[in-house]
Amino acid sequence: xxxxxxxxxPPLRAAFLRLFMVQASWNYDRLLGVGxxxxxxPLLRGLRGTGGDGTAYRAAVARGAHFFNAxxxxxxxxxxxxxxxxxxxxxxxxxxxxxxxxxxxxxALGDRLVWAGWLPLLSxxxxxxxxxxxxxxxxxxxxxxxxxGHVALRWWALRAGWDAGxxxxxxxxxxxxxxxxxxxxxxxxxxxxxxxPLATRWLVRPFPLVGALGCAVAAVLGVVxxxxxxxxxxxxxxxxxxxALGLAGGWLWR
Amino acid sequence: xxxxxxxxxxxxxxLVGLDLVSVAQMMIARPIVAGTVAxxxxxxxxxxxxxxxxxxxxxxxxxxxxxxxxxxxxPATVGAVAAAHALGAGTAWGIGAxxxxxxxxxxxxxxxxxxxxxxxxxxxxxxxxxxxxxxVLAHLHAAGLxxxxxxxxxxxxxxxxxxxxxxxxxxxxxxxxxxxxxAALAGGxxxxxxVSGLLRIVGRGxxxxxxxxxxxxxxxxxWIA
Numbered sequence: 226x227x228x229x230x231x232x233x234x235p236p237l238r239a240a241f242l243r244l245f246m247v248q249a250s251w252n253y254d255r256l257l258g259v260g261x262x263x264x265x266x267p268l269l270r271g272l273r274g275t276g277g278d279g280t281a282y283r284a285a286v287a288r289g290a291h292f293f294n295a296x297x298x299x300x301x302x303x304x305x306x307x308x309x310x311x312x313x314x315x316x317x318x319x320x321x322x323x324x325x326x327x328x329x330x331x332x333a334l335g336d337r338l339v340w341a342g343w344l345p346l347l348s349x350x351x352x353x354x355x356x357x358x359x360x361x362x363x364x365x366x367x368x369x370x371x372x373x374g375h376v377a378l379r380w381w382a383l384r385a386g387w388d389a390g391x392x393x394x395x396x397x398x399x400x401x402x403x404x405x406x407x408x409x410x411x412x413x414x415x416x417x418x419x420x421x422p423l424a425t426r427w428l429v430r431p432f433p434l435v436g437a438l439g440c441a442v443a444a445v446l447g448v449v450x451x452x453x454x455x456x457x458x459x460x461x462x463x464x465x466x467x468x469a470l471g472l473a474g475g476w477l478w479r
Numbered sequence: 480x481x482x483x484x485x486x487x488x489x490x491x492x493x494l495v496g497l498d499l500v501s502v503a504q505m506m507i508a509r510p511i512v513a514g515t516v517a518x519x520x521x522x523x524x525x526x527x528x529x530x531x532x533x534x535x536x537x538x539x540x541x542x543x544x545x546x547x548x549x550x551x552x553x554p555a556t557v558g559a560v561a562a563a564h565a566l567g568a569g570t571a572w573g574i575g576a577x578x579x580x581x582x583x584x585x586x587x588x589x590x591x592x593x594x595x596x597x598x599x600x601x602x603x604x605x606x607x608x609x610x611x612x613x614x615v616l617a618h619l620h621a622a623g624l625x626x627x628x629x630x631x632x633x634x635x636x637x638x639x640x641x642x643x644x645x646x647x648x649x650x651x652x653x654x655x656x657x658x659x660x661x662a663a664l665a666g667g668x669x670x671x672x673x674v675s676g677l678l679r680i681v682g683r684g685x686x687x688x689x690x691x692x693x694x695x696x697x698x699x700x701x702w703i704a
Binding site: 245246248249250251252253254255259260262263266282283284285286287290297298336340341344345348349351352353355356357360361364367368371372375410411412413414415416417418419420421422423424425426427428429431432433435436437439440441442443444445446447448450451452455459460461463464465466467468469470471472474475476 | 500502505509511518519524533536538539574581583595597600609610616619620621653656657658662664666667668672673676678681694695696698700701
């Protein structure tokens with residue numbers, strides 16, 4: 226494929242907005258693939274003029290919609306990089322390899338940084354703040370601070386991918402990206418530990434002694450069961466069993 | 480509960496259901512947000528926050544990585560808050576929690592059905608997709624979004640209807656000890672889910688020492704507060 230000059234003002238904003246719905250057509254065949262194609266399409270419009278009949282554009286759109294799986298906040302990195310690679314004249318196989326190579330690292334980084342770091346850090350902080358009497362203001366604070374990080378990460382990913390093209394692996398070595406999990410994960414662990422005693426007291430406080438004891442017994446038994454058979458016993462089933470026991474036990478408790 | 484409030488709860492629950500996967504993922508789908516806003520819409524923020532925290536603890540036990548299947552607690556929390564508010568009594572939130580857990584289970588299945596329907600649509604459109612037909616691509620994406628919108632609305636409506644049925648069935652008249660024990664055990668199960676889920680996220684490495692330090696700090700804060 227020939228090299229094509231990328232647009233001087235790439236429509237990154239259009240791609241960025243579409244990335245907020247990248248999972249709207251999530252499916253078991255291509256996972257995020259269709260959404261990736263939709264998000265990448267504005268960036269590929271500069272290819273419509275090449276090949277006379279838009280062949281290069283359509284081929285690039287088709288490649289963009291192939292199988293893809295990664296953390297949704299970091300998908301922009303692959304969208305930007307793949308689109309830029311199309312302009313740089315990378316062979317189709319190289320673009321496919323680039324996308325495939327990004328799935329694992331972007332998934333692992335996003336899971337570590339967001340699902341196991343940023344999100345539980347702020348969520349447990351909100352629960353602790355509520356337990357200390359902050360009320361719904363804690364929830365507003367959670368939403369605001371979480372989304373400052375969330376939106377910034379999405380924008381950085383798209384911008385870095387577009388700037389780097391096939392050299393996108395270098396963007397993943399960004400020092401901020403490397404250092405942040407080292408700060409966020411211990412902070413999350415610290416706040417999670419801090420939150421649990423406070424949440425326990427906040428939940429137990431309204432109950433009489435028998436209720437508080439019941440709550441404690443259910444919590445201890447639940448933890449034992451969930452840790453004994455992780456993945457096989459679900460917390461949801463324990464919750465339903467607890468409610469059923471509460472209804473039955475309440476009738477017997479005179 | 481007025482028809483206007485019910486309509487607002489339906490809209491809110493639908494937005495919450497969309498936020499989980501399809502649109503934005505700005506975390507209004509987190510139970511702590513979904514429940515609190517539902518409580519504010521009902522003029523009962525206390526019940527909203529309480530059930531929000533209970534389901535947030537259950538949510539800690541879910542790590543949405545890859546194609547893993549999981550319950551969906553966002554619209555379920557909205558339904559739970561509406562039910563607990565309609566039941567009235569201070570500890571009726573245990574019944575609300577039970578309803579929410581059932582709805583969360585069904586909502587998880589509905590996510591699977593939508594993903595399956597999306598996959599069938601993608602398979603049917605494989606030819607045009609491979610030729611780079613942008614109209615087909617956009618249509619597939621919009622149809623996926625519409626399916627999830629309908630799914631979220633149906634799940635929320637079902638949750639609200641189930642709450643209404645509980646009120647009609649006279650659950651509000653249950654003896655206080657039944658409501659109290661149900662809430663206590665549901666709270667205990669939520670704590671178990673929260674502890675187990677957070678321990679899994681923290682792991683056994685160096686983060687565990689930070690977790691232990693936080694735990695000590697939390698216990699100290701209990702003495703001080």
